[in-house]
Amino acid sequence: MFDYDWFHGHPFQQQQLEAKQRCATAHFPDLSPDELDNDPEVSHFLEELEIRKLIYLRDGFSYELKSIAEVASKSHLTFECEPVDEQYKVGSFVVAVPFEDIARVEVFAVHPSEKPEDLPAITGFRTKPEPQPGREAFAERRSPTGDDDRT
Numbered sequence: 001m002f003d004y005d006w007f008h009g010h011p012f013q014q015q016q017l018e019a020k021q022r023c024a025t026a027h028f029p030d031l032s033p034d035e036l037d038n039d040p041e042v043s044h045f046l047e048e049l050e051i052r053k054l055i056y057l058r059d060g061f062s063y064e065l066k067s068i069a070e071v072a073s074k075s076h077l078t079f080e081c082e083p084v085d086e087q088y089k090v091g092s093f094v095v096a097v098p099f100e101d102i103a104r105v106e107v108f109a110v111h112p113s114e115k116p117e118d119l120p121a122i123t124g125f126r127t128k129p130e131p132q133p134g135r136e137a138f139a140e141r142r143s144p145t146g147d148d149d150r151t
Helices: 010-027 033-038 040-048 135-140
Strands: 050-057 062-068 076-081 093-098 102-110
Touching: 010 033, 010 040, 010 050, 010 102, 033 040
Parallel strands: none
Antiparallel strands: 050 062, 050 102, 062 076, 076 093
């Protein structure tokens, strides 16, 4: 289960740094860890890396975290999200998400020159979530006599 501390402060910074270091290691596979730390080309590469922080929710929505909102309540993760669609880039969207709704968090480090063309889809601005199986799906599995068809 996620909690506010995971997204705040040192642990979250460590995860972002880890993503950057692993990206640099993959980009410069012939360099040892000591050489990576002291190479000016690697330092320049690290400075140019972009970090994307993606949050996937149990209902199928996903958001790109732009920054954590400093609010008094820590019962939800409250953050400004990075809008994907042009029509949403005119303002600021602050989202509050209950921690138990978070299914997965990803930190993605990539150099601008190596960005994949097919980036993860961000669905936080869909008009409605995908339909979830509910009573209708349960009713379809029942036989006309009322017996449950499941085995």
